[in-house]
Amino acid sequence: MIVAGLMTGTSADALDVALVEFRLEGSVDEPHLEMELRSFHEVAFDSDLALDILRLLEPEPVPLALVSSVDRRLGQLSAEAVAAICQKTGLDCDLIVSHGQTIRHDVRDGAVESTLQLGQPAWIAERLGVPVLSDIRSRDVAAGGQGAPLAGMLDHLMLVGGEQPRAMLNLGGIANVTIVSPRGETIAFDTGPANALIDVMARRITGDPRSFDREGAMAAQGHVDEALLADLLADPYYARPAPKSTGKELFHGPYLDRHLTRHPGLDPYDIIATLTRLTARTVAQACMPMGVGEVAASGGGTRNPTLMSELRDELGAGVPVTTTDEALGLPSEAKEGCLVALLGWLSWHGLPATLPSVTGATHGTLAGRFTPGAKPLRLPEPLRTGPVRLRVAS
Structure with missing residues (x-):
């Protein structure tokens, strides 16, 4: 399965795009997952988008029109970035996972109340015709977790x-x-x-x-x-x-x-x-x-x-x-893109993508929500056992 992982971090300077192939190996009771990085590209934000994102990260109030505009532009940039890496490599991806740009992660008395990432996935699904997983932190927050760190x-x-x-x-x-x-x-x-x-x-x-x-x-x-x-x-x-x-x-x-x-x-x-x-x-x-x-x-x-x-x-x-x-x-430089792709692979196969010992959630949760591609969304039969180890293919 080939998954495109898209990540924009708190430095808000570029979009990381990792094209990752996953292969499940080993026994049914103790499966191992092999991860091969097929391609990686870093797409720098243009000056206007970068400055607008940085403005959203400041503690002062911002107009809702700016939030909506960044959501659209980042979604469109993400769509074009995946299309470009697929064309360059000649590979098609089965799933795209978009973390989006975090603009709010609200913590009160040590508990996360809400988290918000921008980068509208509909633009990606429409451009590529491939299912998109997005909003990958919120379910863990709803389960009492921090929604972070996803790594x-x-x-x-x-x-x-x-x-x-x-x-x-x-x-x-x-x-x-x-x-x-x-x-x-x-x-x-x-x-x-x-x-x-x-x-x-x-x-x-x-x-x-x-x-x-x-x-x-x-x-x-x-x-x-x-x-x-x-x-x-x-x-x-x-x-x-x-x-x-x-x-x-x-x-x-x-x-x-x-x-x-x-x-x-x-x-x-x-x-x-x-x-x-x-x-x-x-x-x-x-x-x-x-x-x-x-x-x-x-x-x-x-x-x-x-x-x-x-x-x-x-x-x-x-x-x-x-x-x-x-x-x-x-x-x-590709680690976070690979991470996002892995979380998508796990959710696609019905497996928790978070560890309660890490986030503090009451239980492990599937990450994110799916936006269908050109065809109706059809998920595979969930795996009974998740991988016990991850190996990077040379």
Whole structure:
């Protein structure tokens, strides 16, 4: 089965499109799933769409017309992106899974009340004639879960069976970590900001509303301000137990400004260096109490050598930090697209796509809702047993 996985992250800069083939192997009682990445493409948002999405992510009120417009444009972009990758490869997909752009993830007293992603799937189904799965977080929220991080299922299936606790880390706008114990017990949660606050300062330094700290060059010019770092680390979010999730509803420009007013006159490069250390410190503080012996990282933050160096320093020499490319043969830039495709494969076969130990839901749930393609929707007979392991085909 070939599934197209579409993901737009909290950095809101591009659409990831992964074309993934899944093959079920092994016995009926202990099936294994093989995942082959057939093609991957990153489609950058045009400036107008990117700026409109960033506007939706700010805490100020926005007109409903903007929400509707972004929903349409992102759906149309998604449709054209899948059509292009299918034409390029000569492959047809059986299912398209569109995560969409998260613009709200509302948390009150540690509980997620609602989550909202844009990118109208009807445009994709109409353009490709293929069923589309979308809105893949809401069912878990309705079951009492956080709706995040979704990576828990893929990470669990890839890391299960190790001799020590292992972690997979994603460094997007928000950082999330999945930790799998040798007994197969899995937890996952958002550790806090990865690039979200770093991007805020990069844009202030350059004056470019879409800028970021390319290769960590800005942070490398500054020095960590320990007083500001201590103030940032005092946020109650970091002390909350898992399961927990967060987003740019908390970590945004005005949030940073509230801290900076207590530390006036800091050099901008010292601020961005401190924010980079904040990301590394909060990830390390999440991993170390669990006895994590190795970390495999993915996401845009892996292309920031200053951040990766800080992370290695915080974790210590005894905890190797690699990328998913090196550790598991899974290209780090394509991981989230593959994840979304996997969740679609599971839901298509009637299998839960979430782990209650990860999200805190009362039970595992199928993810999302289907939009039929050109033909009436016909799902296969549900599988009785889900895969116990996931392997990346070479």
